[in-house]
Amino acid sequence: MSDPKYLTGDKAAINGFIDRFDVFLFDCDGVIWSGDHVFEGVPETLELLRSKGKKIVFVTNNSTKSREEYLKKFKGLGIPSTVEEIFGSAYSSAIYISRILKLQAPKNKVFIIGEAGIEHELRSENIPFIGGTDPAFRRDITEQDRQGLADGSLLDPDVGCVLAGLDLHINYLKLAHALQYLRRGAVFLATNTDSTFPSHHTVFPGAGSISAPLAYMTGREPLALGKPSQAMMDAVEGKFRLDRARTCMVGDRLNTDIKFGVEGRLGGTLAVLTGVSKRADWEAEDAVAVPAFYVDKLSDLRAVEL
Amino acid sequence: MSDPKYLTGDKAAINGFIDRFDVFLFDCDGVIWSGDHVFEGVPETLELLRSKGKKIVFVTNNSTKSREEYLKKFKGLGIPSTVEEIFGSAYSSAIYISRILKLQAPKNKVFIIGEAGIEHELRSENIPFIGGTDPAFRRDITEQDRQGLADGSLLDPDVGCVLAGLDLHINYLKLAHALQYLRRGAVFLATNTDSTFPSHHTVFPGAGSISAPLAYMTGREPLALGKPSQAMMDAVEGKFRLDRARTCMVGDRLNTDIKFGVEGRLGGTLAVLTGVSKRADWEAEDAVAVPAFYVDKLSDLRAVEL
Incomplete structure (x- = not known):
């Protein structure tokens, strides 16, 4: 070199x-x-x-924003751009799932740990998903959840993939769900595995801090769809x-x-x-x-x- | 052998x-x-x-229960026992902090990610702490939090140690706090680093799934106080x-x-x-x-x- x-x-x-x-x-x-x-x-x-x-x-x-939301940021900052010029890790994940992974129905649903940007991009590729910003997952785990996770009655049998991105609403219930899906053979993807992201002249937990506990629990490394x-x-x-x-x-x-x-x-x-x-x-x-x-x-x- | x-x-x-x-x-x-x-x-x-x-x-x-709570379980199951016979990882952590680590005041406060068992055992050794089950940390992160974490105004200058155990209320705000304390030189402890724990004939995220993202973000491994x-x-x-x-x-x-x-x-x-x-x-x-x-x-x- x-x-x-x-x-x-x-x-x-x-x-x-x-x-x-x-x-x-x-x-x-x-x-x-x-x-x-x-x-x-x-x-x-x-x-x-x-x-x-x-x-x-x-x-x-950045996986929290969809391309459209990113475009707004570009325009707000005075940088002319188009949606077609923007390629984020949420979009990259959607492209990978729809065009390369090609999960076969009915086991083609994605369990998302992440924000709206991921949902938006998966929707743009017609990929079915659960989790994400669904309020049903934004709460404490209960004894009923534990039983349902253990006997499978709380799990969606169509989930074939877990996609982990930056989630500002990460919690134990989501980790417990993802753990069960991964143990049952779901493909393990991460929008990216950045350990932190810079903001306010310091750093905050990045997408990698969401997939890290899942990797630690399962002994499996996610395929990352970001740089x-x-x-x-x-x-x-x-x-x-x-x-x-x-x-x-x-x-x-x-x-x-x-x-x-x-x-x-x-x-x-x-x-x-x-x-x-x-x-x-x-x-x-x-x-x-x-x-x-x-x-x-x-x-x-x-x-x-x- | x-x-x-x-x-x-x-x-x-x-x-x-x-x-x-x-x-x-x-x-x-x-x-x-x-x-x-x-x-x-x-x-x-x-x-x-x-x-x-x-x-x-x-x-x-198990770090979620204090020795007293563990004793109740023993008695409930018909096993005669005493508090003195019980040695959990929360107690082990308290002993380590008070008798071996010996943090010097004023920088002797512990930021806890974990449940009441840890608080109880730290209290029994007269170790000052913040975090834990404090409802102030059980919420979404705000822009004000981000600014306060970045400029330090939200951080307790007396925190000299981060102790991570199983936390059924883990969230982004707690991870972001712990990350800042660790970046500012806090000692990094974990009650234990079990990746999962068995329950209901399956497994759920263990204490190690709480410290794993912190280790990933900081590049530092915690000292574990459990087997x-x-x-x-x-x-x-x-x-x-x-x-x-x-x-x-x-x-x-x-x-x-x-x-x-x-x-x-x-x-x-x-x-x-x-x-x-x-x-x-x-x-x-x-x-x-x-x-x-x-x-x-x-x-x-x-x-x-x-």
């Missing part, structure tokens, strides 16, 4: 970089914005790429029919974004220094992944000749 | 076995009872041992001043009970076949632990000469 090429301030190199690719996959947090603050010059940079005929896809592990899982890359490729050699992944995290692009054998990866990872991270001997290019910030790409 | 000696039906061997020990540590579920059903002859077997001057200690990983952790053995030894060479651990599970006794270098371990583990488990090449003795059921020890 050669050293990453530093592009900031090097017009010729930036030109060459942009010309190498037709598609740019973007991580959002730490690249486009931090929380609700859009980095300066980013909307213009995206417009520049579009004006050169580049395809743009926002690839995010850096290649199941997500396969779903992105399937949807956009992209040429991997002409595609570049742009992100701030080596262990998710850059690893995602490198393991997906994309034509290139671009690291930005406005998020989590720093130069020292890929210069370390045990670096989890090394980008092909890097810039201080995404808007440095605007220094290109128009 | 030599083969375990089979005692059932062998009077002389049983006599020799009992004479070797002054103290018997008993696991409960799968040995004394299964759920609410006491195995036949068990109360008489315990009385036999007591009549021979043996010290009896019930060592359980097979030797921190529990140290606490048992400290309390009862027992001679390990003259002590025998009795249990049904190789990976908790028998491992606990073997790693604790006790004089002996006795497996009973009324619970989880079977002969084939210790005869397997990769057996997690091999008992020194075994019987079909605990009451087989009654075949001794009186």
Whole structure:
């Protein structure tokens, strides 16, 4: 692996970089914005790429929002976009279930631990589900629940898959249900397995903290449908029919974004220094992944000749 | 490791076995009872041992009940016992915190994720705590919580330890609090790390499913105060001043009970076949632990000469 090429301030190199690719996959947090603050010059940079005929896809592990809800965030922050440009891990999960897993009816129902974004995307692929935001699951476990879980009378016999994503309403009853479905052979999926997610200048429990207890209880690891899982890359490729050699992944995290692009054998990866990872991270001997290019910030790409 | 000696039906061997020990540590579920059903002859077997001057200690990983509550269960099931004979993982945790960890005031408060049994035992050792069954933590997370967790205003600066046990009211707000305390350097303890616990002829999420997401988020493993952790053995030894060479651990599970006794270098371990583990488990090449003795059921020890 050669050293990453530093592009900031090097017009010729930036030109060459942009010309190498037709598609740019973007991580959002730490690249486009931090929380609700859009980095300066980013909307213009995206417009520049579009004006050169580049395809743009926002690839995010956030599973709580559907693509429509994500689009609202983009618009609210002044970033022109379309639903078709947004690829979240809830959508990735729906695509995987409907087009790759192809559960056969009647055992094709999904037990969701997660928020409305997952429900919305599963609905868009006509995937039957239970759980999720259903108020029936938002309560304490009772003796009656325990009996019904044990004798199976409380379980839906059509559930063939457990999908775990970030759930702000996680509770014991949901974990106990998921445990029973998994013990009865349900496929184990996770929208993503991020241990935490950054917000308010600190971190909060991520989707991985929801699947972790299930993995611990069953001794089974979920198939993750978010970065850096290649199941997500396969779903992105399937949807956009992209040429991997002409595609570049742009992100701030080596262990998710850059690893995602490198393991997906994309034509290139671009690291930005406005998020989590720093130069020292890929210069370390045990670096989890090394980008092909890097810039201080995404808007440095605007220094290109128009 | 030599083969375990089979005692059932062998009077002389049983006599020799009992004479070797002054103290018997008993696991409960799968040995004394299964759920609410006491195995036949068990109360008489315990009385036999007591009549021979043996010290009896019930060592359980259940952290939801205090020793007093456990005593009620014993009495309700017709097994004479005293609080002093009961050693649960909540009590073990309290002993560890007060006598070994010795947190210095003011940073000596414990953030509990768990039920009343833990609170009761911490109170018995005069350990200050927050969390636990406090209704203030039994609700959804709000934007105000997020801000208060991020800027620290919602956090108690005196918390120096997070103790995670089985919590039937686990939720996102508690996980988010624990994550912040752990990131700020709190000691990470778990009453025990059992992935599941058996009930109603199936299994439900155990205490380990509460600490697992915290371990996953922080990259730190908790110190467990239940079997097979030797921190529990140290606490048992400290309390009862027992001679390990003259002590025998009795249990049904190789990976908790028998491992606990073997790693604790006790004089002996006795497996009973009324619970989880079977002969084939210790005869397997990769057996997690091999008992020194075994019987079909605990009451087989009654075949001794009186």
